[in-house]
Amino acid sequence: MQTPRTALYGHADHDLAPVASDALQLSPLIPGASDVAALADGSIDAIAIRAPAGVVERRFVLAHALRALAPEGRLTVFAPKDRGGQRLRKELEAFGCVVGESSKRHNRICVALRPDAVRGTAEAIAAGAPQQGGNGLWTQPGVFSWDRLDPGTALLLKTMPPLSGMVADFGCGIGWLSRAVLQSPTVTKLALIDLDRRAIDAARRNIEDSRASFVWDDLRKATDDLGVVDFVVTNPPFHETGGEDRSLGQAFIRLAATSLKKGGRLWLVANRHLPYEAILAEHFASVRLAGETNGYKVFEARK
Numbered sequence: 001m002q003t004p005r006t007a008l009y010g011h012a013d014h015d016l017a018p019v020a021s022d023a024l025q026l027s028p029l030i031p032g033a034s035d036v037a038a039l040a041d042g043s044i045d046a047i048a049i050r051a052p053a054g055v056v057e058r059r060f061v062l063a064h065a066l067r068a069l070a071p072e073g074r075l076t077v078f079a080p081k082d083r084g085g086q087r088l089r090k091e092l093e094a095f096g097c098v099v100g101e102s103s104k105r106h107n108r109i110c111v112a113l114r115p116d117a118v119r120g121t122a123e124a125i126a127a128g129a130p131q132q133g134g135n136g137l138w139t140q141p142g143v144f145s146w147d148r149l150d151p152g153t154a155l156l157l158k159t160m161p162p163l164s165g166m167v168a169d170f171g172c173g174i175g176w177l178s179r180a181v182l183q184s185p186t187v188t189k190l191a192l193i194d195l196d197r198r199a200i201d202a203a204r205r206n207i208e209d210s211r212a213s214f215v216w217d218d219l220r221k222a223t224d225d226l227g228v229v230d231f232v233v234t235n236p237p238f239h240e241t242g243g244e245d246r247s248l249g250q251a252f253i254r255l256a257a258t259s260l261k262k263g264g265r266l267w268l269v270a271n272r273h274l275p276y277e278a279i280l281a282e283h284f285a286s287v288r289l290a291g292e293t294n295g296y297k298v299f300e301a302r303k
Ligand SMILES: C[S@@+](CC[C@H](N)C(=O)[O-])C[C@H]1O[C@@H](n2cnc3c(N)ncnc32)[C@H](O)[C@@H]1O
Pocket: 144, 145, 150, 153, 170, 171, 172, 173, 174, 175, 176, 177, 193, 194, 195, 196, 199, 217, 218, 219, 220, 234, 235, 236, 237, 238, 248
């Protein structure tokens, strides 16, 4: 099959940026997508981008898109005004683009043809690429809490006892929790699952252990491995595309309940304001508040 010569980063919005139905998907948050960094120079005729909100992450994607576009190839980028949209034009102009800008439904839409001379892209690519933090762990701008240990994760690390048997890390990020889990010699297997390919790539580099397996997938769609694991550890996500989304954490809790063996345990940390008590009580035989600090709470729930 010939590679499509058009590409799309993120979910399409045909009203803001029409895109061919066979466009190559490039978002690391859509399992199975190609990696924008792996595209050959000048290989794509048109790219539409739903721009990420983070500056370093966004400039990395824009720079790679300009690198991958053929001369005069068309770049269409859109983002909500308050989530990077207002900066798009300037960012593209700084790369040497002549930009046409319009507004629709609170989004800014910028269109540019790839100029002959693109500038500043190498720096943007280097700044947004996979990198080792001061703690030695691999990470990448755009990944959850990419340059620091999340305080909720820190509380869970402090509270959780050594685990054993088969363990799953739901929304593993770059692998903070999994690294701690694997310190216990009685853990036999550990499945790390995340929606973000960049997180899975980083976790693979951060964890060299034959007990670990890595899955790039959307846990909301998971249907297998039911009733087989002894422990689930998670700091579940509660944001999607900018807004708070409690249903994500609730989906993680429901899936943990179906994945665990009877008597198996879920270790979960959440922001204190998130109302997970009712859903935990609904799906588990017993629930205990195991730790609380700085606006976070840790639950141990037994199936
Ligand atoms: C709050 S972060 C925790 C990351 C890591 N466990 C830590 O403690 O640093 C939640 C993680 O869940 C992932 N995630 C979000 N939605 C997901 C989904 N539907 N399926 C799988 N993982 C998801 C995010 O990419 C993110 O890495």
